[in-house]
Amino acid sequence: MDGETVYEQLRSQIVAGVYEAGQRLTEVALSASLAVSRTPVREALRRLESDGLVRGSGRGVTVTALSSAALAHAYQVRAAVEALTAELAADRQRAGRIAPAALAELEADEERLEVVTSAGDLAGAAELNRRFHLGVAELAGNPIALDVLDRLWNQITVSTRASLVPAERPDTVAGEHRELLRAIARGDRAAAGRIAGDHARATACAVGATPRGE
The missing domain is CATH 1.20.120.530 (GntR ligand-binding domain-like)
Structure with a gap:
């Protein structure tokens, strides 16, 4: 699974509510869930942060909830x-x-x-x-x-x-x-x-x- 596919899949899951606002996500857990290495997951999370759907949170990210x-x-x-x-x-x-x-x-x-x-x-x-x-x-x-x-x-x-x-x-x-x-x-x-x-x-x-x- 390439980086684009990982990004699209994670974005769809976040928007669909599979991962809820405020939920913390880690590269390790997502890599295991998607059966891919951490590199495409890391790239996908950077793009999702640019989209405003996640924000950095320690060693992972948190699904963003707008104030x-x-x-x-x-x-x-x-x-x-x-x-x-x-x-x-x-x-x-x-x-x-x-x-x-x-x-x-x-x-x-x-x-x-x-x-x-x-x-x-x-x-x-x-x-x-x-x-x-x-x-x-x-x-x-x-x-x-x-x-x-x-x-x-x-x-x-x-x-x-x-x-x-x-x-x-x-x-x-x-x-x-x-x-x-x-x-x-x-x-x-x-x-x-x-x-x-x-x-x-x-x-x-x-x-x-x-x-x-x-």
């Missing part, structure tokens, strides 16, 4: 970048550069999200919600914005997984998702950006991730 202030800042950036990617997606749709199947796939993800939310599957709903929003970002065609959002969503997911509770406004969230997709489908740049930004800010308020003074 309440850092989480609020993460949501501010998420709102700004998701507004941008929604605008870009609408622009590309208006220019005929988005395949109908791509929008249909997002609509299907939203429908699945509503189903698992209604069933009370918190972990499944969280993953589908992340997938939906990153799917919108993929439509934007801006790889840098997508990479920023992917990193942000990973950090937010790890830091909020332990406090997952049933959605306080599932019908509202579903409605906002559908409204966003409709704005993108008709190529309405202004509406798409406004809906995406407002949606992220409303989510931040719902989870109490707002900067002090707001």
